[in-house]
Each structure stands twice: as C-alpha cells, then as structure tokens.
Amino acid sequence: MDALLLPLIVACPLLAAGVLFLSAGRMPPLPSCVIGAGSVGLSALMAVVLAIGFLQTPPPTGALHATLWSWMQVEGFSARIAFMLDPLSLVMMLVVTGVGFLILLYACGYMHDDPDIARFFGCMTLFVAAMLVLVFSSDLLSLYIGWEGVGICSYLLIGFWHTDTANVTAARKAFIVTRIGDAAMLCGLLLLATRAGTLDVASVLQTVTTRPADLQAAIAAFLLLGGAVAKSAQVPLQTWLPDAMAGPTPVSALIHAATMVTAGVYLIARLHPLFASIPVAMTAVALIGLITLLLAAGSALVQTDIKRILAYSTMSQIGYMFLALGTGAWQAAIFHLVTHAFFKALLFMAAGAIILRVHHRQDIYQMGGLAHAMPGVFAAFLAGSAALAGLPLLTAGFYSKEMILQGAWHADPMLWAGALLGAFATAIYIFRCVFIVFFGPRHTEPHGRTGAIMAIPLVCLAVLALTGGWMEMPDAIAPVHLLSNLLSPLFGAPMPEGPHWLLWAGSLVPLAGIGVAWMLWQPRTGTRTPPENALARLARAGWDFDTLYDVLIVRPFTTLGQLNQTDICDRLSDATAATARAGGRVFGRMQSGQVRRYAGWIAAGTVVALCLGVRP
Incomplete structure (x- = not known):
C-alpha cells in the first residue's frame, strides 16, 4: 500500500493539471480553485499518511521503492522510471505538498478575479507534480525529467501575464539562464552514466564509494554543480531570480521561495558522496554559497521593491544552504x-x-x-x-x-x-x-x-x-x-x-x-x-552582472553574427535560393496556357527522342 501511495501523490496534481489545461481556460474560478488546491491538498494528506507509516515501520533497506516501468535498456546502460522514499525525499515531499497546498489555497483568494485562473492553476499543479517527480526519482534520468519540468513551469508562470512585455522578457531570461545550467547538468549525467553504466542513484553512489575519484568524476561533479547553481540562482547564474518577481505573488512564494530554487540544494545533498569525494568541489560549493549570500544581502539592503527585497533574500538564504553543503553540514542545509x-x-x-x-x-x-x-x-x-x-x-x-x-x-x-x-x-x-x-x-x-x-x-x-x-x-x-x-x-x-x-x-x-x-x-x-550614491545604485542593480554579461557575451555574440552574415555558408545558401528562383521563372514562362505551344513542345520532344533512338 505504501509503495502505491508514491505514484498517487504525483498523479493527483498531474491529473488536475490535465483537467485544467483541457478546459482551455473556460473553467470558472471556483472549480479551478477546488481542483487546483484540492489535488495538492489530497497529495499532502497522502504524504502525511505515508510519512507516518514510514516513521513507524521503516523499510528494512531504509528506503521504499516503487518501479513504474523500465524506460530503456541497451548494452552497457539502463534507465527506469522509479520512485524512492528515503529520509531525504520524505522531508522534501512534506515541504512540497504541505507548503504547496497552503500557497495554492492562498492563491484561490489572490487570483480569484483573474480571467486566466484555470491556466494559472494548471501551471501550478503541473509544477508541483514535476517537483515531486524530481524529489522521488531513484534514477537520475527521471530526476532530470522533473528538473526540466519545473523549469518549463517556471517559464510559463513568470510570464503568466504575457501581455506585459517586461514579464515575457523576465520569463525568457529565466529560461535561458537556467538552460545553461541544465545543459551542464545533462553533460554531467552522461559522464556519470559512462562511469557507472546506469543512472540509478544507488548504483552511481556505490560506484563513487568503491572507485577512487578521478578526473572524470571531478568534471561530472562540477557540471552537476553548474546545474545546481543555475536552478538555485547562485553566483554567477543568479541574475534571473530578481526579474522573476514579474510573476504573480503565489508563483514567487511557491517556485522562487519554497521549492524550485532549492532543487540545486537537493541535487547536491542527494549526490553528497560524489561531492564529498572531491575536496575542490566541496570548496567551490562553500565559496559560491558565501559569495552569493553576501552579495545578495548587500543588494537587498538598498532595494525599494518589496518583492525584489525578498527575491535577493532568497538568493542569500540559498547561499547559506550551499555554504552548509560545502562544509559537509548536510543536515544543517536540509x-x-x-x-x-x-x-x-x-x-x-x-x-x-x-x-x-x-x-x-x-x-x-x-x-x-x-x-x-x-x-x-x-x-x-x-x-x-x-x-x-x-x-x-x-x-x-x-x-x-x-x-x-x-x-x-x-x-x-x-x-x-x-x-x-x-x-x-x-x-x-x-x-x-x-x-x-x-x-x-x-x-x-x-x-x-x-x-x-x-x-x-x-x-x-x-x-x-x-x-x-x-x-x-x-x-x-x-x-x-x-x-x-x-x-x-x-x-x-x-x-x-x-x-x-x-x-x-x-x-x-x-x-x-x-x-x-x-x-x-x-x-x-x-x-x-x-539612498542615492554610486555604491547603492550598483547594489540595487544586482552588482551589474547583467551589464557584465551583456559586454562579455551578448554583444560579442551579436557582433560576430552581424560580421558573419556573408560567410561561405550564407553565400552557398543564397546561390541555391537564386538558382531555384531563376528556374522557377523559366518554368513559369513555359506554363503559358496556350495549347499550341504545349503541342509544339511535345512535337519537339518527340523529334529529339526519335533522333536519339535512331542514332548509330
């Protein structure tokens, strides 16, 4: 029964999201609220029941497993869609469902007069389902599905009021910056897969503990750290989070305070034997956390927007968690x-x-x-x-x-x-x-x-x-x-x-x-x-990381694109297009609509064919 509850906890908000999206925005506010908040509330209730059973009668292996299906199995690699409940995922489950239910209940009042309330609750419940997939997955490939799921839901919710250009820009910025980390994380997972032959969490960690850390493991750890840094808005990929306050306030409470930004903390804690085996990676985690918590606190001191104050505060507090992870204080971080x-x-x-x-x-x-x-x-x-x-x-x-x-x-x-x-x-x-x-x-x-x-x-x-x-x-x-x-x-x-x-x-x-x-x-x-001075303006602008990236990355990239408009590849494609246009004009003239000309072309073709046929 306990193993059955694991997929059911995920299924409730996932089914609710499907129903809300299929309504195509025509569902009235009250049913939207009941389905949205009620589904997460039901998941929270099942999570409490599951947690009580887990604590009263712990599984012999220390974790409860539920395998849904085998995703792929080829020579040298296998992946499953499987869930696991251990002490870490139990804590995350209670946070995601419990705090998530309270936030969605609050959203019923906050968003009650919004015409797109059904779409809002559809995105929110889909996010909760994706976050639960992330924390329950016992296979890193299915964890990556949940990881990408919360990313796309974040994009949809930050730009929820999409008629405002600033909101769309903030959503696009969050999507691009976090995709950088996601690409790094995927590369790290591929390295772990080649090292262990699987992405099952237990097998990967067993490989880490039985084989000494080498360059491949170190590179994988730093790539995974890149994914965690982007998702948790840590230096140097933190610039998206303050702008993400463009979304509705319940979105900020759920995604950018209580759940999604902690996904990076969860990832490092889940793979803590890998990071603990590489001291330089642990030092990097601690330093990233310390730098972020100080820079973000400095920015929060001079902000005037109440939500941006809390956004920089979130970055700072996640920095504390990274600092704890980097010093090996795993329990303190959680x-x-x-x-x-x-x-x-x-x-x-x-x-x-x-x-x-x-x-x-x-x-x-x-x-x-x-x-x-x-x-x-x-x-x-x-x-x-x-x-x-x-x-x-x-x-x-x-x-x-x-x-x-x-x-x-x-x-x-x-x-x-x-x-x-x-x-x-x-x-x-x-x-x-x-x-x-x-x-x-x-x-x-x-x-x-x-x-x-x-x-x-x-x-x-x-x-x-x-x-x-x-x-x-x-x-x-x-x-x-x-x-x-x-x-x-x-x-x-x-x-x-x-x-x-x-x-x-x-x-x-x-x-x-x-x-x-x-x-x-x-x-x-x-x-x-x-305050109005140079230092305050710099801190209010987030220490001008956006300007720095614009100068170092965006402008050189766009300049290179402009200079490269007429390279050999462009000329070949332009020549191909010109040839096609010329051929089209020639054959277009042949289609005159006059039967006599068509008969003439047929006769000429017949003469040519006969000449070729009787040629010695």
Whole structure:
C-alpha cells in the first residue's frame, strides 16, 4: 500500500493539471480553485499518511521503492522510471505538498478575479507534480525529467501575464539562464552514466564509494554543480531570480521561495558522496554559497521593491544552504531548506496581501504606517521577518542558521565570519523593510481587507516560522535532534557543536542588526528615502552582472553574427535560393496556357527522342 501511495501523490496534481489545461481556460474560478488546491491538498494528506507509516515501520533497506516501468535498456546502460522514499525525499515531499497546498489555497483568494485562473492553476499543479517527480526519482534520468519540468513551469508562470512585455522578457531570461545550467547538468549525467553504466542513484553512489575519484568524476561533479547553481540562482547564474518577481505573488512564494530554487540544494545533498569525494568541489560549493549570500544581502539592503527585497533574500538564504553543503553540514542545509520554506513563503504571501490592499504598489517608500491598518498581515510579516533574521530562541530561522554557523566554524573560521556578517546584514535589510512599510507616516491609504482564504495559510505558516525550529536544537538549549536522527542513516552523524560562545555570537548579531535598522529607519528620525550614491545604485542593480554579461557575451555574440552574415555558408545558401528562383521563372514562362505551344513542345520532344533512338 505504501509503495502505491508514491505514484498517487504525483498523479493527483498531474491529473488536475490535465483537467485544467483541457478546459482551455473556460473553467470558472471556483472549480479551478477546488481542483487546483484540492489535488495538492489530497497529495499532502497522502504524504502525511505515508510519512507516518514510514516513521513507524521503516523499510528494512531504509528506503521504499516503487518501479513504474523500465524506460530503456541497451548494452552497457539502463534507465527506469522509479520512485524512492528515503529520509531525504520524505522531508522534501512534506515541504512540497504541505507548503504547496497552503500557497495554492492562498492563491484561490489572490487570483480569484483573474480571467486566466484555470491556466494559472494548471501551471501550478503541473509544477508541483514535476517537483515531486524530481524529489522521488531513484534514477537520475527521471530526476532530470522533473528538473526540466519545473523549469518549463517556471517559464510559463513568470510570464503568466504575457501581455506585459517586461514579464515575457523576465520569463525568457529565466529560461535561458537556467538552460545553461541544465545543459551542464545533462553533460554531467552522461559522464556519470559512462562511469557507472546506469543512472540509478544507488548504483552511481556505490560506484563513487568503491572507485577512487578521478578526473572524470571531478568534471561530472562540477557540471552537476553548474546545474545546481543555475536552478538555485547562485553566483554567477543568479541574475534571473530578481526579474522573476514579474510573476504573480503565489508563483514567487511557491517556485522562487519554497521549492524550485532549492532543487540545486537537493541535487547536491542527494549526490553528497560524489561531492564529498572531491575536496575542490566541496570548496567551490562553500565559496559560491558565501559569495552569493553576501552579495545578495548587500543588494537587498538598498532595494525599494518589496518583492525584489525578498527575491535577493532568497538568493542569500540559498547561499547559506550551499555554504552548509560545502562544509559537509548536510543536515544543517536540509534543516535550513525546511525552515526557509516556512518563513519565506510566509513573507511573500504577506507581501502579496499588502500589495493587493495598497492598489498594487510595490515600492516600500510609497507605503508606511500599515501596522494599524492591517494588524493581521503585520503580525504575519513580522513573524516571517523575525524568522529570516534569526531572532534567538523564538524563531525557526535561528535554529537552522545556528546549525549552519556551527558547521562553518568547524570547516574554516573565515567562512563562519562571512556567514555571521551575512546574518547581520539579513537582520538589517528585513527590518528596514518592516520599519518603512509598517511604521511612520502613511503614504498610501489601504483599502479592503484580507479574506479568510488568504489569512488561513498566513496563520499556519506564521506558526511554522516560529515553532518549526523546535525539531532541531543545540544541546545548550535543549537536546532535541529529531531531524538529524531522521537524516543520519543517509548523511551520518551531524557535526559536533562548537564552544558556547558561538551560540552567543549567533544570538547577538541578529539583535544588533535589528538595532542598526531601528536607528537608521525608525519612524521619527530615520531616513525615509532610498539612498542615492554610486555604491547603492550598483547594489540595487544586482552588482551589474547583467551589464557584465551583456559586454562579455551578448554583444560579442551579436557582433560576430552581424560580421558573419556573408560567410561561405550564407553565400552557398543564397546561390541555391537564386538558382531555384531563376528556374522557377523559366518554368513559369513555359506554363503559358496556350495549347499550341504545349503541342509544339511535345512535337519537339518527340523529334529529339526519335533522333536519339535512331542514332548509330
């Protein structure tokens, strides 16, 4: 029965997507919401039942398998469509279905008056199905199908409001940048297939552990890292994520906060023996994470669009996960993945509620004084902000970030110092947003109220953002290690905890950041206008990575194309086309419609044929 639930959990949103797409957009809002949110809710219910059964009676092999069919089998290679539930995929399953259901429920209220609501829920449920295929797959080739599935759904949802050219441009940019990583990942998978003769995860990892790492394995690891970097919006392929905020807010909450951008983290964690066997790859993962978390935090400090602040925050927090992976703190990375899904989805959804009530304005400097006008939304946003900042003892973000800091300390104190600086900047930029949006003079008068169907998910996620960290705590606070115990069969024992002063440092730095934010942006004496200097403009533009790529890649490519317009290949094709046109004109003149001329041509042809026939 448990093995049957695995494909059923995927089938529910997949069938819902089929029904919604087949309606060709003619399905009314209520049935669209019921089918969309209901299918994911049913998957979440089955996921809870499956998780309870898995935890109560673990499979003898440590994983539950369900083989659907054999995809291909040739000499030296085989691939299957098969699902696997182990501790890692169990955690991801609960995050994708549980948080996904709350976001789709919220979307029922947010998108209720959109004429294309059926198409919206079709894309959202298809995304959930693709993400579940990604996390369940026990074969890397079928994992790649889910990987590409979430990519195409992301493209469709970012450009959902396609009548706006900016949205289409953002969707195309996300598609192209992530395709770069996808191509690298495919090459890495092909190298692994030639090395192991299969892409079955267990067989690939067994080959890694039994054969010493060589150049081929190292190249494969770096190619897979390229795929993870693009999908998770890490430096240097991070430029697509801020522009992806062009999509509806529920899209940002689901795809670009809670699920898709964590696919790269999941991939590295799933193949952790491969990366652990190549120290230079581990160092690269850690450095990419550290650089991304600092650069993204710096950009978030000066953004004025509330959704772009949260977008850069997502990049920064994924950077923390990469840092944890690169230091071998596997449990810490997955722990932060879970808590980040709670508080970042909450922040995006609260931001969406604010945007709806302030006439779709997103500039934080056009808001202000909203704490009294929308106290419920303020409480939800404050809970998410406290969790993001890592407010000590009270929030889930504190416990997961503290676990990452402990792992960074054991790997290299310089990495720990950089991560601590990122935590300080995180507290500043998110509470800058809180103080400007909810306190001070009111610049826009809000209207309406947040309905219950949007409020219920906010309440649920606020509770999780505050209490979700209780599953894993430092021994100095409480010896609770539920998540580590669950993941230890896969990753081994977690890293030992460092000295107690590390815990104190990790607790005081977020408080110091909140204090700095209060001094700079408090309602009465703080600065209420965005900074305008060269450094602020550079950070607001995402450190001008787009300009750099335009100069180094786009312009040389287009220039080369223009210079190469008349090369030999073009001339051959032009000559072929000219010959065809000339021949067409000649034969066109022969078709005059005059019977006498046709008879003459027949007679002439007959004479020529007779001459050839009687020639000696």
